[in-house]
Amino acid sequence: MGRYVVRRLIQALPLLFAISVVSFAILKFTPGGPLAAYEGNPDFTEADRLRLEKAFGLDQPLPVQYLAWIGNFLRLDWGYSFASHQPVLQLIGERLPNTIYLMGTVFVVVLLLAIPIGVMTAVKQYSVFDHAVTGATFAFLSTPTFWLGLLLIIVFGLQLRWLPLGGMSTPGLEQDIGDRVRHLILPVMTLSLVQVGGHVRYLRASMLETIGQDFMRTARAKGLSERVLVLRHALKNAAIPLVTIVALDLPELFVGALVTEQIFGWPGMGRLFWDAATRSDYPVLQGILAVSSTLIVLSNLVADVLYGYLDPRIRFS
């Protein structure tokens, strides 16, 4: 398996290189550019524009700009934001804990909800509970996060005034755990409601398939209790596809949720990307895109390896 992992990693390199070239090109050919923000300033002259283009290296031919960036990037010098002049690594470092905090909570909440609900719907197939869950999961699966988020803000924030409207904490109450939890509820709810549906559907389908198999009948014939049967024999096998799906979710832990972070004013990676995108802040955008594409490639590998580990029928060759 070690050789397999090494081989996959080597294969990933040209892929990541191609991704970086394509994302660099997309950024550069997007209309606007980092100096567009200065246009409205009556004191900003043509000479100022030329000077800033030079200071930011934007006057160089595109291949030169790309090579300079990738060279520095590999030496862990990710450059400086055009807008805030902060090192890109520092900007990412500031936002990453906030995103892991939010997305990690979502990750745990989703699993805690999806596993019991998925098992229950499969065991009690076609029951009222199953139908209700199926209906609800489809409804939430097809709900866009921005709409659900705004709806939750209107209901719980504006109408009922139970929960804060956004941000990570109330100014002055940064150390108050209760306050932090209250700020966490709405964004976690938004993301969990949308994500939990997919996981439930996967687990339910996989459970149903497993329950109908021969070894389950054998186990039941041995006189095992229904509880042991479901948890020890069925779930363990049925969870294999879920594990890979969860592994594919891992990059989100670090990349964040663009729309949800924006709606709730969450100072995470998604919002950093949004702000950088609106300002064409190339170094920040390239840094985030490099991180996310690497994580996606790696998590695909993790999913494949886990799958093989959990299911001995899969061979790495």
Added chain:
Amino acid sequence: MKRALALISALAFAASACAPAPTGGGATGAPTGPAEAPVRGGTAIVAIWQEPSTLAPHYANQTVTDIVNYGVLEGLAETTNEGEYVPTLATRIPTVGNGGAVVKGTKLDVTWELKPGLKWSDGAPVTSADIKFTWEITMKDPKVNNRTGFSEIESIDTPNELTAVVHYKSIYAPYPLNFGGTSPALMPKHLLEKEADISKTEYVRKPIGTGPFKVADFKAGDSITLEKNPNYRGAPDKPYLDKIVFKSVPSSEVAIAQLKAGEVHAMWNLTESQTPEVEKEPKLALQAVPGPSVERMELNTAKNEEFTDPNSVHPVLGDIEVRKAILYATPKQQLIDKLLFGKGKPGTSPVSQGWAAYREPQEAYDQKKANETLDKAGWAKGGDGIRSKGGVRASLTLATTSGNQLRERVQQVLVDEYKAIGIEVKIQNQPSSVILSGSCTGKDPRKLGTFDMLIYASSPGIDPHSTIFPRYHSKNIPTRADCSGQNYTRFKDPVADKAIEEAGATLDQDKRKQAYATAMKQLNAAYVIVWLYDRQDLDARSVELRGWKANTWQRFTWNTEDWYLKK
């Protein structure tokens, strides 16, 4: 950039007691004014829905940066609501009259005197070397936003700790705000002189200033916390508040919601359509301050074609009678009442505020007069109700920035109004990144001359000359050879040209004002621009937050040292 010393603020305070309340929406029944004893302490929370990417004054290019920095940074002088220059860190405004400004041929010397005993918020003394350093660093640092004014300086002498003599290469009229006003602000030499690259220091997030507050915490994407500056020259009396937190919120809608929920005390920059929602809340006050931005519709007098010849004549708009009729058929007041919720004033000229303001109104809305004008000029209505003359149909395009709801509604009204007088108008909008790109390579239709009528807004620069010269002197019609001018209507008038040149060659404010008035009068007599309306800056606050004062020239945080919280 900031307020003056205790004496002056006391004077201002006393003056505001007798003066009528500032214009605009004003505080909705909120008891403000000097009669009330200010409360000390507390934290005010201001919602901002854009994050300042940097607080370094020479790099910043966002309004929100100014909003935060008004509490932290100051310059030598600032502008009052009435448009007068008043000293902040300087003892007086140098003028020709008091000998502080001396014209030497085509050059200018300005002598600034600092108030004695001033300190930076870290305790170091403020000296004339800081003035010189601010100029040097602005000219040296390649990442500065712009060098307006500073590039006109030849050298600076610092004969003593408190005196700086600034030698200008030209007669640079807006010199009073060169070192302060809005940004730029004075920068601390002792802290920055050894830095090879200021953009890589802590200064970009925690600049050191002389203002009532200092930056205590900069949490990216979350909040910026200012706390009392113990070395402020007004201390220990001022500021009244202990802290101001600028809290980042996702949008202005959320800011309004948080204001209503009592989570924040103030917010900036509402749109006109959001004002009724704030005005109906008894706990909130709306502040509408006339801003310098003027929304206008420019009419192209030359042919609508790429790199148009300035001497060509537009087949329809080349006729001044058509341009007159378009003005008569524009219902400015109706646009303001219906679409701006009354928050605005009919436009009169490009300079609506300050000492050079020209407020002679254009002719009022009169559809009958518009029709008569066109009839008389020989533009006859055809079977479809559209006029034509000599085989030319009165059909025009109207462009503006796409996606701007307010402008699109204004366009709909105008299309109907102009149709009623027999002029057909087709809407031809483009993204603002094209229409306002300001460059020929960016396909800006104003630069190329590829438009008939075009709606946009613009604010005058630091001095009226930086607006009037590039926009209305016939030398500044953009052409293929030189695309830099901004005379987009291709307006050519020798009287206006002469007046603009005269205004640029003197420091005498009365003479300049008169000359600009002549130029703007000529401009309006040519009917090339319909001044639609003057925008207002709309800010909202909780009535618990007291001590606010309106200032057209600065942002609402300009006097944070006077703010206090009272339930």
